[in-house]
Amino acid sequence: MASLPDQISQLRTHFMNELREATHSKDFENLKTKYLGKKGPIQSLMISLKDCAPEERPQFGKVINDLKQELALHCENSLARVKLAERNHQLEQEWIDATLPGRPRPQGKLHPITQALNKIVDILVGMGFSIQTGPDVDTDYYNFGGLNFAPDHPARDMQDTFYLNTELLLRTHTSNVQVHAMETYSPPIRIIAPGRCFRNEDISARSHVFFHQVEGVYIDKDVTFADLFATMDEFLSKLLGEKVETRYRPSYFPFVEPGLEVDVKCISCKGSGCRICKHTGWLEILGAGMVHPNVLKKGNIDPEQYSGYAWGMGIERLTMLLSDIRDIRLFTENDLRFLEQFP
Ligand code: PHE
Numbered sequence: 001m002a003s004l005p006d007q008i009s010q011l012r013t014h015f016m017n018e019l020r021e022a023t024h025s026k027d028f029e030n031l032k033t034k035y036l037g038k039k040g041p042i043q044s045l046m047i048s049l050k051d052c053a054p055e056e057r058p059q060f061g062k063v064i065n066d067l068k069q070e071l072a073l074h075c076e077n078s079l080a081r082v083k084l085a086e087r088n089h090q091l092e093q094e095w096i097d098a099t100l101p102g103r104p105r106p107q108g109k110l111h112p113i114t115q116a117l118n119k120i121v122d123i124l125v126g127m128g129f130s131i132q133t134g135p136d137v138d139t140d141y142y143n144f145g146g147l148n149f150a151p152d153h154p155a156r157d158m159q160d161t162f163y164l165n166t167e168l169l170l171r172t173h174t175s176n177v178q179v180h181a182m183e184t185y186s187p188p189i190r191i192i193a194p195g196r197c198f199r200n201e202d203i204s205a206r207s208h209v210f211f212h213q214v215e216g217v218y219i220d221k222d223v224t225f226a227d228l229f230a231t232m233d234e235f236l237s238k239l240l241g242e243k244v245e246t247r248y249r250p251s252y253f254p255f256v257e258p259g260l261e262v263d264v265k266c267i268s269c270k271g272s273g274c275r276i277c278k279h280t281g282w283l284e285i286l287g288a289g290m291v292h293p294n295v296l297k298k299g300n301i302d303p304e305q306y307s308g309y310a311w312g313m314g315i316e317r318l319t320m321l322l323s324d325i326r327d328i329r330l331f332t333e334n335d336l337r338f339l340e341q342f343p
Contacts, residue, residue, distance in 0.1 A: 004045070004052075004060055008067055011041055015071055025082045032075040042068050112342040113212055113331055116319045117194050120214050123238045124192045127231070129216060132191040134177035136170060136198070143171050146179035147255035148294045162200050162209075170198035174215035175255060178291070178310055181217060182299025187306045188220040194315075205327040212315040219291060219301060219308030225258075228288060228309035232262055236285065240264060240322075245271075247282055256289025256310060267322060276324060283321050286313035 002010070015035055022028050036042055045064045049057055110118070121131060134142075144156050155161070155172065162170040177193035193215040201207045218227070229248065237244050245265035253259045263284050266277035273279040288311035293303035316328050323342075325331075330338045 004063065007045065008063060011035075011045075012067065012070075015074070019074055019078060022078065023082070025079055025086060028075050028079040028082060032072070032079075035071050036068060036075070042071070109339065109342060111331075111339065112319055112323070113315055115342060116315050116322075117212060117214065120239060120313075120315070121192065121194055123235060124214075124216060126238075127234065129190050129192040129218075132177055132181055132193045133195055134171070134174065134180050134193055136196050137164065137168055138171045138176045139167055140169060142176040142179045143169055143173070146295065146298050147175055148292050148298075149254045153254065160199050160201070162198050171195075172199050173197050174213040174312055175310070177215055178217045178255070178295070179299060182219070182296070182301055187301060187308075188218075189308070190218045190220075192216045203329065205329065208316070208328045208332065210332065211317075211328070213312050214315060215310070215312045217291065217308060217310040219296070219306055221306060223290075223307045223309060225290060225309075228290065228311075231309070232286070232288060232311065236262070236264060240267060251287060251289075253287055253289060255292050255295045257292045259287070259289035262286045262288055262311075268324065276321060285318060285321075286311050288312075 015031070018031055018034075019028075022031055034040055042064060046061075049061055049064070052060055125131065140156070143161075144153065145151075149155060161172055164170070174193045174195050174197060177191070177195070181189055181191050181193075195212065195215075196210065197213050198210055199207075201209060203209060216231075218231070233246055236246055244267075247263040247265075249261045249263065251259045251261040261284055263282040265271045266274060266281050266283050268274050268276045269281065271281040273281050277283050288309065291308040291310050296303040296306060296308070316331055319325065319331075320328060
């Protein structure tokens with residue numbers, strides 16, 4: 001077996017060779033464990049001291065200890081040096097120019113239908129109506145029966161209505177909320193109901209299976225036709241501008257009596273006739289009327305004591321008229337070139 005000084009100088013040479021090859025901080029950690037760890041050669045040398053003559057032990061012990069310290073110092077120094085270099089390298093990689101101008105991010109916008117709904121709802125809430133949302137999936141009773149539709153009314157036909165089963169359907173209008181409201185509250189009732197509607201129609205530039213309406217209903221003592229006119233005029237002038245002119249035409253809906261349709265003077269041609277108003281000078285905006293006594297009765301409201309008015313308007317149609325949009329399908333196609341035109 002080699003003498004202790006030889007073993008020591010061999011160990012040092014091996015160590016120094018390995019040290020030269022080490023590059024990463026990890027390598028130095030490993031080297032330290034390898035040489036100075038509990039199972040390392042220095043420790044074995046320490047253990048082998050017990051085989052020396054007792055008088056040699058202190059001297060050899062010191063030599064081994066010195067070596068241990070020497071190697072540890074090498075490791076520490078190299079490790080510190082490499083760690084510093086690594087950190088500098090990392091900082092260089094992470095360097096950013098804080099003076100660079102930011103990259104603009106595309107900003108989302110509200111869908112034109114949401115914008116129109118928000119505007120309409122804001123106006124009506126300001127006029128004292130509270131918001132009620134009804135179910136999109138409802139029963140035949142709430143969509144038709146409770147609204148005085150005769151059992152054989154053509155609107156119930158499979159052609160128009162998406163039935164989910166014999167009882168459930170996708171509501172064809174927001175008027176179902178009227179029935180729910182009358183069941184839930186007692187008069188005075190003053191609500192609006194914005195929401196989605198569905199009709200089983202062929203999709204074309206003018207009609208879609210999916211659209212939005214805003215419904216309104218007001219029931220109280222002594223509500224008259226004059227209240228309906230005043231409310232509609234006030235609402236439409238807030239929506240379309242002070243100078244808007246309205247026209248009321250008789251019309252038929254099973255749940256109102258009398259029923260009407262409300263037109264506004266064409267916003268585009270001011271009444272002289274253009275493509276948008278189909279050369280009539282007027283735009284049909286909403287359906288309305290006095291709540292039918294049968295509907296009140298079904299809602300447990302005494303028609304001798306109470307009366308009310310209701311109206312409903314299609315939001316896609318209104319937005320198309322106001323913004324001269326010629327194809328209703330644009331609203332659901334998610335084409336950014338279209339949507340970005342509504343800031
Ligand atoms: N629900 C009717 C429709 O969808 C509109 C309407 C609502 C008419 C309320 C009168 C009263 O066409």
